[in-house]
Amino acid sequence: MNNFQRDCCELLAERFRGGKLDRRGFLTGLVALGAATVAAPGARAAGQELVVVNWGGDAIDAYSAAFAEAYEAATGNKLKIDGSGPLEGSMKTQFESNSVRWDVCDAEPYSAIRLGREGMMEKIDYSIVDRSKIEPGFDGEFYVPSYFYSNVIAYDAARFGDDVPSTWADFWNVEKYPGKRTLYKWMTGVLEAALLADGVAPAELYPLDVDRALAKIEALKPHIVSFWSSGAESQQLLRDGEASMGLLWHTRANLTKQDTEGEVDWTFDQGLVSPSGWTVIKGNPAGAKAAMEFIALAQNPDNQVTLLNELGNGPANPAAHALVSEEMKPVDASSKENLERQIVLQAEWYADHYGTALDKYLALVSS
Amino acid sequence: MAARLNIHTIAMWLLPALFLAVYLAPLLGVFGWSVSRPEPGAENYVRMLTDADALNIMLRTARVCILVTLTSVLLAYLLAYHWVFGSPARKLFMELCIFIPFWISVLIRAFGWVVILRNKGILNETLLSIGAIAEPLTLVRTEFSVILGMVHFLVPFAVFPIASVMRQIDSRVLLASRGMGASPGFTFWNVFLPLTVPGILASVIIVFVFALGFFITPAILGGGKIVMIAEYIYIQMFQTSNWGFGAALSIGVLAVVAAMAGLLFKVIRPERLVK
Known part of the structure; x- marks a missing residue:
């Protein structure tokens, strides 16, 4: 399956190869997509690993792995990128076979809800994740919007x-x-x-x-x-x-x-x-707290605006819309003006x- | 007398043990799912045989596989004939024709056909420019293009068993037929062709079984509209998390493949084909 989330990473890779995007932009884009990430500050011991799964595909894996090493050197925390795609069936398999390998998944919200009801997903911890940094009405029990x-x-x-x-x-x-x-x-x-x-x-x-x-x-x-x-x-x-x-x-x-x-x-x-959603499978290797900290980190409006500029994905944090350039406003799927024209x-x-x-x-x- | 566990015995049992561990056990697991999810019982199998949508997909799969098999084996027969009996130059040419496509990935071949067949593709542009057609023909994203793409992929697989059997034909038999006054046509239909039947059957079974599992080619060349059984199983497993039904479908496909493999062993001796 090739869904929207996977498509974002393909777009980034195309633009990077086509020279439309410099290394820095590519890197920030990956960070915003969760394909690469900085370890959450402070809370965890050096050397710990956080696995974020998205829809990267092979090419992206190679690039982001290279960048990941740089991050590891800078923060002391290990980062693993898994581009194999958190399909509902795959998440369910990991939970049922008691071998959860992913800490944070960028998945379809309805998958998160469905698996959540079956007791397979962590409830979002809103003492760590900031509700005020989420588009109102989208603070899911089992997912937090990553972008729109x-x-x-x-x-x-x-x-x-x-x-x-x-x-x-x-x-x-x-x-x-x-x-x-x-x-x-x-x-x-x-x-x-x-x-x-x-x-x-x-x-x-x-x-x-x-x-x-x-x-x-x-x-x-x-x-x-x-x-x-x-x-x-x-x-x-x-x-x-x-x-x-x-x-x-x-x-x-x-x-x-x-x-x-x-x-x-x-x-x-x-x-x-529709939003895409960060979601966490129960029993994730780095623990629920580390996963929630990553989600909180990804709420940063700057990263979200970068994602909009590079890919067109609408920010999940309403504060980000103020930072959007005039040129990009017509593409911003989640701004107030554009949401009014659409149906959720x-x-x-x-x-x-x-x-x-x-x-x-x-x-x-x-x- | 206790059996001695020497290296020889271990080697002899290694393969069956491996077969049990990595193949049979998971397979039993799949069978288990098919009769236990979502509830114990044969419900998934009943659905497989009664659900109109599932039956439609199975019928389409059967139709596509049969058409692909017939076309591939016919083409392979002609190729094999030229390969085995042609002049050295023609043999070399045939080898290039058979082996080079063999080494190109299935994805690239499918996209290659899209480039050739689409509205603004090579074929339509050429036909338009010479005035043979006024409007571009709809060639890609149809069942036709799926069959074309699958045949292109499967012909080389069909060539080998046929060529192998052709090589083993004793040319004196053909000479005898001609010597007794039979025409070349009569000799072909009544002597040569019957002798190659085991190769044809083997090709038919190999191509059919391969075709059953096709996924990428129909997905790319079918415009999303040609859903075959392999993709349908994938949907049940990953999209709709309907594991029990997906497992039942897998067991169904496996049963068809097993029946065909059984036929292969019964009708022809497979060891003949690898000489």
């Missing part, structure tokens, strides 16, 4: 001229906006988009009417060229004109806009926004229904 990202409408601006799409109803309107479409293979945000297109009011989305959403998707299916499963793939589909409109992560949408010099554009209107994905619903709904969705996708 959005599922947005990206479209072929060169083709549609002045009358551009701005709603999911437009997305479904193939007469007015001809051309193929592309949607996300792993379903996040897609059911919501279908229901909004079918006329459901944003406030009445949840609980999602899965059958209604699937019927709406089925009607669009002849026009869907691909259900993309990696960020790079979604970008290629829009850039090459294979799709005239797509549900894309806003980071990839923005990159496609830059690549095509505006021939592809995108909007936060009716974007489906409900992690609780996904925790209860993701498995069964995904089964039905994939049956439709592959029929």
Whole structure:
């Protein structure tokens, strides 16, 4: 699976290799993503190890390992980066087999909730993690937002001229906006988009009417060229004109806009926004306290703004928005102005229904 | 009389012991999951055989695998024939054609096909520029492109068993057939082809079993729409944490593979193929 979290690390590596990002920026980006990290100050003895798992992939591992050594030398604390990706199944395996190797995971909030309910995750310790540094309403029992990202409408601006799409109803309107479409293979945000297109009011989305959403998707299916499963793939589909409109992560949408010099554009209107979450498996090797200290450290607004500048990920700490440059404000997924245009994905619903709904969705996708 | 534990006995039992420890035991664990998660019983197997969505995916997998197998084995037969009976120059050429793709990663090959087949790809651009088509053809992200990518990967695997059997054919038998007045066509269909049947069967089984486990190629070339059994199992294990059902599906695939392997041993003698 290639989800948003993994995509961030791929983007960083691409930019670094392409010379768009210097070593320092790359390093700060990795730190903000948790792919590399400074050991929490003071609290722990020198030589201790903290394992942070993200979606890095092989290339990132090599780079970040090199930087990690530098950190180790500076702080005396060991850092291990694991880029293998905290999929729900993997976290569950580690817990059940009593061999937890990861201290902090950058995972889907609904996975954290689901495993948390089964008693597999640590409750977030809000005496260490600062609630006031979290976007209000997102202080989860089992996760803390690491950053925000959005599922947005990206479209072929060169083709549609002045009358551009701005709603999911437009997305479904193939007469007015001809051309193929592309949607996300792993379903996040897609059911919501279908229901909004079918006329459901944003406030009445949840609980999602899965059958209604699937019927709406089925009607669009002849026009869907691909259900993309990696960020790079979604970008290629829009850039090459294979799709005239797509549900894309806003980071990839923005990159496609830059690549095509505006021939592809995108909007936060009716974007489906969600945090990614720091979460801790029970029995993590360095102990819950060290993990919570890392999460508290990652709340630093400077790191979060760096992440926004390099990747477009929206800060999780509201204080960070004040530090965002004018140029980057339109890309900031979690600023007050942009949040107002979007709809928040409900992690609780996904925790209860993701498995069964995904089964039905994939049956439709592959029929 | 007590058995003596010498180095010879240890060596003899090492392989079976290893087999038990690293293969059979985990396998029993998987079987255990399939009848115990989420609740004890055969529920997962019932679902596997009755759930319309699961059946659809199995049917698609079967269809793709059969088409891929037939195409691959036919192509491999032609390749093997030229490889075994061609002039030295042609043999060398065939060897290059068989071995070079063998060494290229499955990922690179799948992306290579995307580059060739996509709307603005090499093939469509060429056809458009010579005026053969007015609109780009939809070639990639279809079942067709998945089958193409899989055949491309699997043909070399199908060549070896067939070529091996062809090499063992006694050319005097063919000469005898011709000497008694049979036409070249008659000799091929009634003498040569029957003699190569064990190689064909072995190729069919090898390719089919390989094709069953394909994951990356359908995912890349199928536009997300061609979900086959291997990806479906992956989804159950990692995406939806539905371990019991995933385990039952794995056992199902294993049963098919085991049945085919049994057939391989029964119909042909595998040792013939490695001469």
